Amino acid sequence: MYSRGVNTSERLIESTRELLWERGYVGTSPKAILERSGAGQGSMYHHFKGKPDLALAAIRRTAEEMRATAEGVLGGPGTPYERIEAYLRRERDVLRGCPVGRLTMDPDVVADDELRAPVDETLDWLRERIAGIVEEGREQGQFASSLDGEEIAAAIVATVQGGYVLARAAGSPAPFDAGVRGLLSLLASATPSA
Amino acid sequence: MYSRGVNTSERLIESTRELLWERGYVGTSPKAILERSGAGQGSMYHHFKGKPDLALAAIRRTAEEMRATAEGVLGGPGTPYERIEAYLRRERDVLRGCPVGRLTMDPDVVADDELRAPVDETLDWLRERIAGIVEEGREQGQFASSLDGEEIAAAIVATVQGGYVLARAAGSPAPFDAGVRGLLSLLASATPSA
DNA sequence: GTCTATACAGTGATAGAC
DNA sequence: GTCTATCACTGTATAGAC
Incomplete structure (x- = not known):
């Protein structure tokens, strides 16, 4: 229930x-x-055409919010590795899962x-954003030139999304954290000098 | 009486x-x-106590099957890296997702x-199985001794589970394949000599 | 073991009063 | 803009005949 200051929509x-x-x-x-x-039936169908229409508005807002949160970390200070590490280690309510990613398991979505x-x-935006950071790291000589930005980015985002799956299965955030540490250890060793 | 084919249960x-x-x-x-x-209402409630009971039987069988499939690849021939690669690259119906992993997004499950x-x-079994293979690779000098078997295993399984998420979001298997290639490129470069 | 009939709450939406 | 009434349909389960 929300306060009366906020409108029904x-x-x-x-x-x-x-x-969702x-x-x-x-x-x-x-x-x-x-x-x-706390709204009534009529209000909902006045503001929205139905369940899909309301869900669309909700999903769009959640997606925007996730993007802003990610950009806040990825666009922060530090080397490419540090920014990726900050993204992976950022505080998360792991057992709740990803509000965007979980929708991919919804057949109707x-x-x-x-x-x-x-x-x-x-x-897609998230993968591209991270791919650019990996490329940046390659140019700066922080990552081996053999790495492909888009592939590494896909592995990073997949590790997070899959980490939620493992955590929810286990009923504990531990597997999520383990996966993140594992990926970071691989990334850290993938330097040109290593 | 087996003449009529497969039984109702x-x-x-x-x-x-x-x-599911x-x-x-x-x-x-x-x-x-x-x-x-093609069964009737009565048959179902004769053989099973209800939806949860039937679902439990179905989930158990799916879980067993997944385990057998994974073991078929992970227990195959080849070096530790090759067996992990075989697991990651094994043919999958990527857009259908993982029949076990998807259940973690089901609140009632x-x-x-x-x-x-x-x-x-x-x-959990899958992570342990892969962790053992990574340890094996470390002992054989194929992987850097700085790697942690359980962490790498978590990253591997998470990449697969998260790859399904990315693929279903995109409506294409491409991000799954990209993530797998990215992870393998990191693993390949994490050798003691690299 | 399998079938049909029945029950009753929940789902998603519409109608019309205020 | 919001409310209540109503509706056709689905979800989950039970009862009892065969």
Whole structure:
């Protein structure tokens, strides 16, 4: 429940974001959204065309937020390795998983191009952003020239996304942290001089 | 009486396995299972206590199968690096995702210890199995002694699980393959002599 | 073991009053 | 803009006949 200062449309979107993160698209019912937001049936269908429309607004906002969070770390100070390390080690609520990545396991999201688009664009942007940083590191001689920026970036983002899977399976953040350490140890040893 | 082919209980389990893979636990209804298996309502509740009980049987079988498939590659011939490469490059229906890993995004599976157990045990076994191979490679001098077997194994399994996420987001297997190549390039360069 | 009938809450949406 | 009423349909399960 949100304070009365925030308008109904806003509360609906925020409640939907929470539920999509917790239960996914298939597992989130309009009824649950209404209960959490404190809005009535009529309000929801006044502001949004239906469940997919509201979910789209929620997914777009979550995607934007994830992008901003990542950019805050990746665009920070430090060497390429340090910025990648900062991204990998950044504080996360590991057991909750990634609010964007989890949507890829939702059949109704993947089947709908409009719902999938923000997910695709965000993860694509993230890989490109990291690929550029790896290339930067190569040019500076921090990484071996044999490395491919896009491939390393894909491995980095996959390690994070897969780390969530392992952590949720285990009921503990430990496998996530182990994977991150493993990847960083490989990256650290992939220097031209090593 | 085997003359009529596969028995009903078997068909129910197989149909449930398919649906869990395609739509997850929350997205799979008893009705859909009955339609796909050709069984009637009564048969299902005769053989199984309900949806969770049937799902448990299906998940256990899928987990066993995944383990056998992985062991087939990891226990094969070749150096430690080659066996890990064989595991990473093994043919996969990438866009369908991992039938075990995808269950970790299902709130009702993660919330139920009995349903989560086969998922946990399988991914845990996989990490341990690969960790042993990495240790083997270290002892043989193929991998740098600075590497930690369990950490590298976590990174490997996470790259696969996360690769599925990236591929499904993109609607293409390309990011999965890129991540695998990236990880292998890092592993290949993490030799004591490199 | 399998079938049909039944139950009853939940889902996703529409209609119309205020 | 928001509310309540209503609706057709699905989800999950039980009962009892065959």
